[in-house]
Amino acid sequence: MSAIQTINKKLVGFFCLALLAGPTSAWADYALNMTKGVTKISEEVYDLHMLVLIICTVVGIGVFGVIIYSLINHRKSKGAVAAQFHESTTVEVIWTTIPLVILILIAIPATGTLLKIEDSSDADVTIKVTGWQWKWQYDYLDENVSFFSSLSEASNKARQRDSGINVYDVKHYLLSVNEPIVVPVNKKVRILTTSNDVIHAWWVPALGLKRDAIPGYINESWFKAEKTGTYRGQCAELCGKDHGFMPIVVEVVDQDKYKQWVVAKQEQAIAEAAASGKAMSKSELMARGEKVYKGNCMACHQDKGQGLPPMFPALAGSKIATGPVKAHMDIVIHGKPGTAMQAFAQQLNDADLAAVITYERNSWGNSAGMVQPSDVKAAR
Amino acid sequence: MSTATATHDQHDHHPTGITRWLFTTNHKDIGTLYLWFSFIMLLTGGAMAMVIRAELLYPGMQVVDPNFFNMMTTMHGLIMVFGAIMPATVGLANWLIPMMIGAPDMALPRMNNWSFWILPFAALMLVAPMFMGGNFSSGQGPAFGWTFYQPLSGQYDKLAFFIFAVHLLGLSSIMGSINIIATILNMRAPGMTLMKMPLFVWTWLITAFLLIAVMPVLAGAVTMMLTDKYFGTSFFHAAGGGDPVLFQHVFWFFGHPEVYIMILPAFGIVSQIIPTFSRKPLFGYASMVYATAAIAFLSFIVWAHHMFTVGMPVAGELYFMYATVMIAVPTAVKVFNWTATMWKGSLTFETPMLWAVAFVFLFTIGGFTGLMLGVAPADFQYHDTYFVVAHFHYVLVTGALFAIIAAVYYWLPKWTGHMYDEKLAKIHFWVSAISVNVLFFPQHFLGLAGMPRRIPDYAVQFADWNFVSSIGGFVFGLSQILFLFIVIKTIRGGAKATDRVWDSADGLEWTVPSPAPYHTFETAPEIK
Amino acid sequence: MNSHNKKTAGKLVVIAMLMFGFGFALVPLYSLVCDAFGINxxxxxxxxxxxxxxxxxxxxxxxxxxxxxxxxxxxxxxxxxxxxxxxxxxxxxxxxxxxxxxxxxxxxxxxxxxxxxxxxxxxxxxxxxxxxxxxxxxxxxxxxxxxxxxxxxxxxxxxxxxxxxxxxxxxxxxxxxxxxxxxxxxxxxxxxxxxxxxx
The missing domain is CATH 2.60.370.10 (Ctag/Cox11)
Structure with a gap:
């Protein structure tokens, strides 16, 4: 018995050491604690977190200290004789009151922070964020800027099973997107979240902001970043298969850069609208189609068009991708109700749709002709 | 108390073979069935957890596809909650409550049989879709999280299986609870007043009322999902004037009390074990009863703290924050009472006590993180991260499960008549207690550093702690095989257990012989 | 004793059925609360x-x-x-x-x-x-x-x-x-x- 107890004691000691040593020696490499972030709110939240954590630690050390003292000194093997007390109203009242007082001390600053979080008035920029399975759509309401943002191609390739790619070689693996959102520094940015399909949650830890995106409803929240830089986050509400693969990247830049970005985006949109009416060569369509395919289709239909049957059918050699072009356009543009196949009419313009349909009809052994933007326009 | 032995000679007069188990109305048989069922479910759900941890061992996708991963997290949660923890506590209730209150059996023995035998069918219905879809890796089990939020769960095309499984599980729980309440209220031996009942009986009485109050609400929620999906209603569809957030409210109105349904019996178990090995009566018996009732009451009015990020009005957020942190008060009272029970006791550390003491430490850690999560502004950062995963595993694994394992070691000699192998049991304890912390403690860091839950792959800065966590997970998982071995070994033989088993064990169940005869207390014992 | 148990069980079944109804009653209740506070x-x-x-x-x-x-x-x-x-x-x-x-x-x-x-x-x-x-x-x-x-x-x-x-x-x-x-x-x-x- 006593041998086991010595071992027990040693194990406890080892365990405590491991717990203490692990975190301290690793401070430099890993984030162990919540980020302070770059907004006043995220900093307040951090302080609140630390306050409660410290209170818990102190109370914990107190209670655990008493228990451990008792475990060591009040054991039968040491000849301890059990006292027989089993009640004390005074003690009960005291240790009901103490937690109550501590809770009030926590609740006061928490209330203040919460009221600030919920005050979205007087925003400088308003961005509507729409969650899609599995990407984000951003609309700058006053600037007329709108685009989709999905997992970057490099990450998307690397995260396929047996991709053979070392994920450590991918920059910001799973936390990089094809197109980040850009916001001005020191300006109040109002975020309105909603969803196109299921519930998502838009979360960027450094901005101290997490809000659900719910279909049919809008949720309001805000941030005011005080430091320029790139901040990364992820969807935080399970939204189906690729919930883990719809990151968020926010670039906080100074006011001038932001203005330039907005103008560039607006010009790009005009140019694209003009281009989407024109006929394209097959190589143009294929090049653009491959890009669109990787961004929108590959997650389910896979990189070689082999799909993941039975849920996600193969495209290589499929009836749809080699059969009549009208049916192919119809399923891509309008989706297939009751399945995971979305309608891409809203997400992609005519040129993108024409390109991706052409790509699907002429890759992986398929050979079924070209589709032009004008065809898509007619099919919509 | 001498009446206990009066029925001893009937010991073996019961049917044998498969029909004994199919048609049994004996509370001990049914308790055994429940416990074995939950053990099988524990290993099944545990195997799924191993798949999860294997995928998360390294960054990058190696083992399964994202959809299969989601199916694993979903099924792991459902199986552990409805298949392992809840049936295990019902099994303990069946075995122990009649013996603890001096009753010959449960109040409604035939219903008792039904409430168990519904379970295997419900479980089959729940897992069946996993095997539809050609091969196992493309199984079509539910993959929308155990919380089955709308509209995601509405996209699932085999929803009916899930819904009817939940209906059956609910029915089983409600029938079990009715039985337990009727037994406790009507079948106590003369002199066994409510305030003399062992705390395990008290916590189960309150748990049973919680079950009756919330399982029907869950049944209502899934019924609404059913009609939404197949009969064109719009309870949760925004299109028809419904609201997906309403689903979350209904779900958590069930879901929060459900958490206490799993933990209250654990409180009861620990309150039985600690006094025995402290050789001292439980400190503050009455306050324990009141604290349990207070926790049960509070559990009904705090549900929306699971939903701080859905966009509630600020008044609602404030209310749910205040109400939530209030739960810390009765919970703290309980921990203080256990501490005071050990204080100036004469402690020994047989295996049940080790598990119970570990429960007090580790459950308290889960309680602290619970308090942190209740602080709404901070919850905006914690919500849906691994911090939450760490929190509820501290509460449910090192809380509920540890208490159940403690109970098994504590009462196993009474059930089988044999002492378990103390050396193996201690190994089981130490390996489990250490590995479970290696498994779950780093998940606090992961969550705080920004890793969302329910993701099959993660950014590389989360790699190191995930690796540590997975290693802990594998060891913890494997050590439960040792538990299975110990239990079987004890059933098949071992040192003869005395009637009282533990030298200062208190309660009627210790007055009957070990193993407990098939029928006990056919004549009610006298309680002084 | 047995009829006593059945009576208790009966009462509990009624409670369970009421709570099933309450689950559905949450729907209009929720609408009322939403109306008052403007949820979502x-x-x-x-x-x-x-x-x-x-x-x-x-x-x-x-x-x-x-x-x-x-x-x-x-x-x-x-x-x-x-x-x-x-x-x-x-x-x-x-x-x-x-x-x-x-x-x-x-x-x-x-x-x-x-x-x-x-x-x-x-x-x-x-x-x-x-x-x-x-x-x-x-x-x-x-x-x-x-x-x-x-x-x-x-x-x-x-x-x-x-x-x-x-x-x-x-x-x-x-x-x-x-x-x-x-x-x-x-x-x-x-x-x-x-x-x-x-x-």
Missing amino acids: GRFLEIESGEFTAVEGERQGELLARRVDKDRTVNVQFFTTVNQNMDWKFKALDKSVKVHPGEITEVRFYAKNMTDKDVVAQAIPSLQPSQAIKYFTKMECFCFTQQTLRAGEGREMPLKFVVNPDLPKNIGTITLAYTFFDTGLKAKAEQKKNVALVNQ
């Missing part, structure tokens, strides 16, 4: 379209008697089309500046891009939620389901008044509409409703 910017009116139209008209006329010319509120509109529904839907007036009490009409445009008739319902949602009580809709395409024939496009009006009692700290109101496919077949009867709103 949700409006109760969807279920009672025509009543709201009449009531909104009456309230709007009352509010219009006390226009607050000294104050300007920015009202933004945006639109979403739910999953697998191929409609074009946009706010023709992206934002308007209004004086509280002023009756304002803005227009939305929706076009059915498919070759099938579609019956859809627009779900309104408003932020900040404290403003819901102070936003009165007198006429809205969201009061009823909207049917668009294959390829049909149409302007849809919204007539509203901002209540002059709107709390002073609210300077911007954002109103979002999401169109959901109801999955219903287009019927002659629904055409009548649409006509009513479009007058």
Whole structure:
């Protein structure tokens, strides 16, 4: 018995050491604690977190200290004789009151922070964020800027099973997107979240902001970043298969850069609208189609068009991708109700749709002709 | 108390073979069935957890596809909650409550049989879709999280299986609870007043009322999902004037009390074990009863703290924050009472006590993180991260499960008549207690550093702690095989257990012989 | 003893059944609470379209008697089309500046891009939620389901008044509409409703 107890004691000691040593020696490499972030709110939240954590630690050390003292000194093997007390109203009242007082001390600053979080008035920029399975759509309401943002191609390739790619070689693996959102520094940015399909949650830890995106409803929240830089986050509400693969990247830049970005985006949109009416060569369509395919289709239909049957059918050699072009356009543009196949009419313009349909009809052994933007326009 | 032995000679007069188990109305048989069922479910759900941890061992996708991963997290949660923890506590209730209150059996023995035998069918219905879809890796089990939020769960095309499984599980729980309440209220031996009942009986009485109050609400929620999906209603569809957030409210109105349904019996178990090995009566018996009732009451009015990020009005957020942190008060009272029970006791550390003491430490850690999560502004950062995963595993694994394992070691000699192998049991304890912390403690860091839950792959800065966590997970998982071995070994033989088993064990169940005869207390014992 | 147990069980079964009913009662209860506090910017009116139209008209006329010319509120509109529904839907007036009490009409445009008739319902949602009580809709395409024939496009009006009692700290109101496919077949009867709103 006593041998086991010595071992027990040693194990406890080892365990405590491991717990203490692990975190301290690793401070430099890993984030162990919540980020302070770059907004006043995220900093307040951090302080609140630390306050409660410290209170818990102190109370914990107190209670655990008493228990451990008792475990060591009040054991039968040491000849301890059990006292027989089993009640004390005074003690009960005291240790009901103490937690109550501590809770009030926590609740006061928490209330203040919460009221600030919920005050979205007087925003400088308003961005509507729409969650899609599995990407984000951003609309700058006053600037007329709108685009989709999905997992970057490099990450998307690397995260396929047996991709053979070392994920450590991918920059910001799973936390990089094809197109980040850009916001001005020191300006109040109002975020309105909603969803196109299921519930998502838009979360960027450094901005101290997490809000659900719910279909049919809008949720309001805000941030005011005080430091320029790139901040990364992820969807935080399970939204189906690729919930883990719809990151968020926010670039906080100074006011001038932001203005330039907005103008560039607006010009790009005009140019694209003009281009989407024109006929394209097959190589143009294929090049653009491959890009669109990787961004929108590959997650389910896979990189070689082999799909993941039975849920996600193969495209290589499929009836749809080699059969009549009208049916192919119809399923891509309008989706297939009751399945995971979305309608891409809203997400992609005519040129993108024409390109991706052409790509699907002429890759992986398929050979079924070209589709032009004008065809898509007619099919919509 | 001498009446206990009066029925001893009937010991073996019961049917044998498969029909004994199919048609049994004996509370001990049914308790055994429940416990074995939950053990099988524990290993099944545990195997799924191993798949999860294997995928998360390294960054990058190696083992399964994202959809299969989601199916694993979903099924792991459902199986552990409805298949392992809840049936295990019902099994303990069946075995122990009649013996603890001096009753010959449960109040409604035939219903008792039904409430168990519904379970295997419900479980089959729940897992069946996993095997539809050609091969196992493309199984079509539910993959929308155990919380089955709308509209995601509405996209699932085999929803009916899930819904009817939940209906059956609910029915089983409600029938079990009715039985337990009727037994406790009507079948106590003369002199066994409510305030003399062992705390395990008290916590189960309150748990049973919680079950009756919330399982029907869950049944209502899934019924609404059913009609939404197949009969064109719009309870949760925004299109028809419904609201997906309403689903979350209904779900958590069930879901929060459900958490206490799993933990209250654990409180009861620990309150039985600690006094025995402290050789001292439980400190503050009455306050324990009141604290349990207070926790049960509070559990009904705090549900929306699971939903701080859905966009509630600020008044609602404030209310749910205040109400939530209030739960810390009765919970703290309980921990203080256990501490005071050990204080100036004469402690020994047989295996049940080790598990119970570990429960007090580790459950308290889960309680602290619970308090942190209740602080709404901070919850905006914690919500849906691994911090939450760490929190509820501290509460449910090192809380509920540890208490159940403690109970098994504590009462196993009474059930089988044999002492378990103390050396193996201690190994089981130490390996489990250490590995479970290696498994779950780093998940606090992961969550705080920004890793969302329910993701099959993660950014590389989360790699190191995930690796540590997975290693802990594998060891913890494997050590439960040792538990299975110990239990079987004890059933098949071992040192003869005395009637009282533990030298200062208190309660009627210790007055009957070990193993407990098939029928006990056919004549009610006298309680002084 | 046995009958005693059955009696207890009976009572408990009644409790369980009541709680099953309570689960369903949460639906109207929730609507009441939403109405009072404005959860998710949700409006109760969807279920009672025509009543709201009449009531909104009456309230709007009352509010219009006390226009607050000294104050300007920015009202933004945006639109979403739910999953697998191929409609074009946009706010023709992206934002308007209004004086509280002023009756304002803005227009939305929706076009059915498919070759099938579609019956859809627009779900309104408003932020900040404290403003819901102070936003009165007198006429809205969201009061009823909207049917668009294959390829049909149409302007849809919204007539509203901002209540002059709107709390002073609210300077911007954002109103979002999401169109959901109801999955219903287009019927002659629904055409009548649409006509009513479009007058």
